[in-house]
Amino acid sequence: MDNIYIKYLIIIIAVLMVVCILIVVHDMNCVKVRKYVIPVAGLEKTWHFVFLSDLHNMSFGKNNSRLAARIKKLKPDAVLSGGDLYNSKPGAGYNNAVELIKKLCENFPVYMTNGNHETKTKLYPKDFDHQYEKYTEELKAAGAVYLVNDYIDIEDTNIRLTAYELDHGYFRHFIRKRLDTVQIENVVGRAAEGKINVLMAHHPIYLKNYAEWGASVVLSGHIHGGIVRIPWIYSRKKAERGEEKSGTGIRMRGIIAPMIWLFPIFDGGLFKRGNTTMILSRGLGTHSIPVRFFNPCELVEVVMEPVKQAH
Numbered sequence: 001m002d003n004i005y006i007k008y009l010i011i012i013i014a015v016l017m018v019v020c021i022l023i024v025v026h027d028m029n030c031v032k033v034r035k036y037v038i039p040v041a042g043l044e045k046t047w048h049f050v051f052l053s054d055l056h057n058m059s060f061g062k063n064n065s066r067l068a069a070r071i072k073k074l075k076p077d078a079v080l081s082g083g084d085l086y087n088s089k090p091g092a093g094y095n096n097a098v099e100l101i102k103k104l105c106e107n108f109p110v111y112m113t114n115g116n117h118e119t120k121t122k123l124y125p126k127d128f129d130h131q132y133e134k135y136t137e138e139l140k141a142a143g144a145v146y147l148v149n150d151y152i153d154i155e156d157t158n159i160r161l162t163a164y165e166l167d168h169g170y171f172r173h174f175i176r177k178r179l180d181t182v183q184i185e186n187v188v189g190r191a192a193e194g195k196i197n198v199l200m201a202h203h204p205i206y207l208k209n210y211a212e213w214g215a216s217v218v219l220s221g222h223i224h225g226g227i228v229r230i231p232w233i234y235s236r237k238k239a240e241r242g243e244e245k246s247g248t249g250i251r252m253r254g255i256i257a258p259m260i261w262l263f264p265i266f267d268g269g270l271f272k273r274g275n276t277t278m279i280l281s282r283g284l285g286t287h288s289i290p291v292r293f294f295n296p297c298e299l300v301e302v303v304m305e306p307v308k309q310a311h
């Protein structure tokens with residue numbers, strides 16, 4: 001090959017590398033607000049909330065002031081948090097997460113639950129210097145409602161918000177552990193009859209079980225959007241199983257989940273199973289693999305709307 005072609009090749013590769021680095025820097029530092037409007041049959045009035053997930057103790061602005069200001073501007077009725085707001089690494093700290101929640105508690109009702117990182121620190125308090133107890137105490141003192149395998153009926157609505165915590169064994173690398181729907185019932189009870197059940201459950205892969213349990217809306221995280229997203233052809237067949245958007249076409253798809261699953265079925269976005277809608281956050285932060293590519297940090301905004309009756 002002529003020297004001139006080698007030169008051009010090197011320049012092209014260098015430019016591509018710089019572009020990729022710029023995309024990663026952008027995606028790891030800029031928050032995209034993604035809004036979902038979900039019609040819900042039987043819902044009595046609109047409920048508008050922001051859903052946080054997988055912050056992993058990152059900070060947007062000093063003490064998360066930029067992120068808090070962004071949320072305030074959305075004027076939600078409530079803020080929900082689906083877990084993994086910090087990292088289960090000894091000594092890693094949780095201040096950025098606490099500062100964010102404290103700011104939000106000044107303006108909104110805040111309902112929180114555990115992700116696998118909180119669960120791990122809860123299970124092994126000595127290894128993590130009792131981080132979980134300190135963290136939850138600070139949040140409760142700030143006014144957050146911390147729900148673990150528990151529920152709350154949301155005031156002035158017919159919504160019951162339930163938080164289901166999966167055991168740590170369900171988050172192991174490479175492995176997909178079986179879950180029976182009765183296990184959910186045994187831990188959080190049956191879905192409330194005559195109410196709209198919103199379920200926070202950190203791991204999205206069990207959507208089938210959450211739907212069988214009776215959730216109208218599921219809020220999940222954990223997958224970080226599949227970390228690196230690339231164009232992908234999706235099929236009608238998968239759409240029928242509730243794993244993809246309807247129809248056939250091209251969408252962006254995540255290539256790897258934090259538990260080292262390649263091309264996770266549920267990577268981020270909205271998924272349906274029967275009458276159940278799952279909103280899967282792509283998360284706000286990163287941990288083991290500190291990269292996001294075509295996958296900016298995400299803040300989820302949800303508007304649950306009553307279904308209008310035809311006259």
Ligand SMILES: [Fe+2]
Pocket residue numbers: 054084115116117202221222223
């Ligand atoms: Fe997680």
